[in-house]
Amino acid sequence: MVPLSWFLILGAALFAVGLFGVLARRNAIAILMGIELMLNAVNLNLLAFWRYLWSDSLTGVVFVIVVLAVAAAEVAVGLALIISIYRRRSTIVAEEINLLKW
Amino acid sequence: MSDPFTTIDQFIKNLLIGLGLEAEVTEVALNIVGAVVLGLLVGATAIILIWAERKLVARIQDRLGPNRVGPYGILQTIADGLKLVTKEVLIPQGADRYVFIMAPLIVVTGVIGIWAVMPLAPGLIGSDINVGLLYVIAVGAIGTLGIMMAGMSSNNKYALLGAFRTVAQMLSYTVPMILALLIPVMLAGSMGMSTIVEAQGSAWFIVLAPLAAIIFFISSIAEVGRAPFDLLEAESEIVAGFHIEYSGIAFGMFFVGEFIHAFTIAALFSVIFLGGWQGPAVESFPLLGLFYFILKTWFMYFVVIWVRSTLPRIRIDQINAFNWKFMTPLALVVFMVTAILDKLAVEAGFNRAAVLLAANAIIVLGTLFLLRAYATSQRRRLEVTERPQVQRSEAASD
Amino acid sequence: MTGPQIIFLAAAAVTLIAAIMVVTVPRLVHAGLWLILSLAGIAVLFIMLDNGFLAVVQVAIYIDAIAILIILAMMLTRAAMSDTEPQINRMWLASAFASLIIMAGLLWIVSQAPAASRGPLVDAEVGLDALGRALVDVDGFILPFEIASVLLVAALVGAILVAMTPARGD
Numbered sequence: 001m002v003p004l005s006w007f008l009i010l011g012a013a014l015f016a017v018g019l020f021g022v023l024a025r026r027n028a029i030a031i032l033m034g035i036e037l038m039l040n041a042v043n044l045n046l047l048a049f050w051r052y053l054w055s056d057s058l059t060g061v062v063f064v065i066v067v068l069a070v071a072a073a074e075v076a077v078g079l080a081l082i083i084s085i086y087r088r089r090s091t092i093v094a095e096e097i098n099l100l101k102w
Numbered sequence: 103m104s105d106p107f108t109t110i111d112q113f114i115k116n117l118l119i120g121l122g123l124e125a126e127v128t129e130v131a132l133n134i135v136g137a138v139v140l141g142l143l144v145g146a147t148a149i150i151l152i153w154a155e156r157k158l159v160a161r162i163q164d165r166l167g168p169n170r171v172g173p174y175g176i177l178q179t180i181a182d183g184l185k186l187v188t189k190e191v192l193i194p195q196g197a198d199r200y201v202f203i204m205a206p207l208i209v210v211t212g213v214i215g216i217w218a219v220m221p222l223a224p225g226l227i228g229s230d231i232n233v234g235l236l237y238v239i240a241v242g243a244i245g246t247l248g249i250m251m252a253g254m255s256s257n258n259k260y261a262l263l264g265a266f267r268t269v270a271q272m273l274s275y276t277v278p279m280i281l282a283l284l285i286p287v288m289l290a291g292s293m294g295m296s297t298i299v300e301a302q303g304s305a306w307f308i309v310l311a312p313l314a315a316i317i318f319f320i321s322s323i324a325e326v327g328r329a330p331f332d333l334l335e336a337e338s339e340i341v342a343g344f345h346i347e348y349s350g351i352a353f354g355m356f357f358v359g360e361f362i363h364a365f366t367i368a369a370l371f372s373v374i375f376l377g378g379w380q381g382p383a384v385e386s387f388p389l390l391g392l393f394y395f396i397l398k399t400w401f402m403y404f405v406v407i408w409v410r411s412t413l414p415r416i417r418i419d420q421i422n423a424f425n426w427k428f429m430t431p432l433a434l435v436v437f438m439v440t441a442i443l444d445k446l447a448v449e450a451g452f453n454r455a456a457v458l459l460a461a462n463a464i465i466v467l468g469t470l471f472l473l474r475a476y477a478t479s480q481r482r483r484l485e486v487t488e489r490p491q492v493q494r495s496e497a498a499s500d
Numbered sequence: 501m502t503g504p505q506i507i508f509l510a511a512a513a514v515t516l517i518a519a520i521m522v523v524t525v526p527r528l529v530h531a532g533l534w535l536i537l538s539l540a541g542i543a544v545l546f547i548m549l550d551n552g553f554l555a556v557v558q559v560a561i562y563i564d565a566i567a568i569l570i571i572l573a574m575m576l577t578r579a580a581m582s583d584t585e586p587q588i589n590r591m592w593l594a595s596a597f598a599s600l601i602i603m604a605g606l607l608w609i610v611s612q613a614p615a616a617s618r619g620p621l622v623d624a625e626v627g628l629d630a631l632g633r634a635l636v637d638v639d640g641f642i643l644p645f646e647i648a649s650v651l652l653v654a655a656l657v658g659a660i661l662v663a664m665t666p667a668r669g670d
Binding site: 001002005006007008009010011012013014015016017018019020021023024025026027029030032033034036037040043044047048050051058059061062063064065066068069070071072073074075076077079080081082083084086087092094095 | 502504505508512515516519520522523528531532535538539542545546548549550551554557558561562565566569570573574576577586587588589591592594595596598599600602603606607610611613630631634635640641644645647648651652654655656658659660662663665
């Protein structure tokens, strides 16, 4: 039997790794990948809680589905923004996109 | 009479348990053996597939085809395979070694993985999961990943161009394919593959949803990347596309993967729309189901080859326009009409098949009418712009 | 150690190592491929949580659509950032520290949770019928469902508008 805490520990570690990617990476696409990792960590936790504590209701599953939809929307808009920035300013390094930081 | 496949399964299981193995270990071991046998069978089918395809295409083009090695050239594929195996796998300079080698493996894995949920006969299915069709879509699209890995790791601009074309084409044609697949799911009330086959006992889904069948067929041909949608390897434009740098057995895997993929969509079509193993007298002799399934699959494979050798290749802008301006809207309309009418017809007590057929016929007529209006307006526009040229050429001939 | 525990540890190790590679490897395309491996590990864990449906959805949405789109965007913007220049910024030590603190906090909360050592509930095979009905049930989850739909439509329109080639002449 796998105890609930194992899933939670993995979720916490995955979230921290994703957070590091978001904070430390310079490339905007790599930052997006970090966000995906964080969303996956959240999904894992939601589903683990659903399976271990509330498997009689569907709340956890519905939450995961909503997070999946949010992730899809986020990637579509995020990549569109990155490609648009690349077209106009030919850079995708997050530090160099600083027009509003004067 | 009980079903023979369960009997065989039970027999082997009891034999192994009798030899002193634990029940759980036996279960796992049998699953692994079953998966290996199924995968090898599908892989071995490719030998016949390649021969049959070359022979058929040759006949359609008024040639003889392979006829030197063995009777009717049936051993030609084995000879070619041996040649490929003995050749060296070249890895180009500057290529991404591991990704380059992994790419053909992923393509073949993605295709063979689909067969895990293929209902071959009543009671004979790798794994009867309740989300079978979703699994088919998910695993089937992994091949795109392999092709993209091949394109980007080859360090070759033609390979990269081929990979870009592949992703654009495959990702967009997945949309009408999924929409078309939702209709049989709706009619059967389940995503499990064997439930879908069982639901076609009275009427095959090609009768209930002919338009969905056609949309699925076209978009899955595009998904495989066969003519007329074989832009990803258009010889005249980008040499060979994503597999330009591959040689030896690595190329052979791409080659085999493509043939098995075409055969797999034929099998999927026969399972989802032609009733799979359904046929006369299948209840009393389950082995007949396997025969019906293979018969239908080979018929669909013949249609795929027929289409391939008859239609010319279309341009990349035409491919995308055809998908987004024609297939996707049509699939959406068919999906919504089927959903509403199926519900209403069953509640009102009408004949389901008659209502759905009539609805499909009306949609076909409406689509043809719209296309005609569009073509007429296009022609008028072209005539207006081209008239001066026509007159000039007439003047020149005078 | 039982069978499920071994499978969990293997899947968790693959997921975590692949995730660490995602945020550390210098070649961006490789990071994308590691991301795919990590997402596949999550799908295996979903199967372990008795939800095959979400596992397959995870593969279909994340690996087939999101990861492939991300790699495609990488190849489109390849000229902007070579693989040889530094991929992590000057603040990476502070970032690592912040991440570690967050992780420590989360682990502390997990250790305080009373239910952490619980085993799974007995029967939890999610009925797809029930899920489908709950998503369109007025007493169920119709509001999140509709909000997700609106969000997807907004994202679709927004992505097209943002990525559209600027009209020539302006």
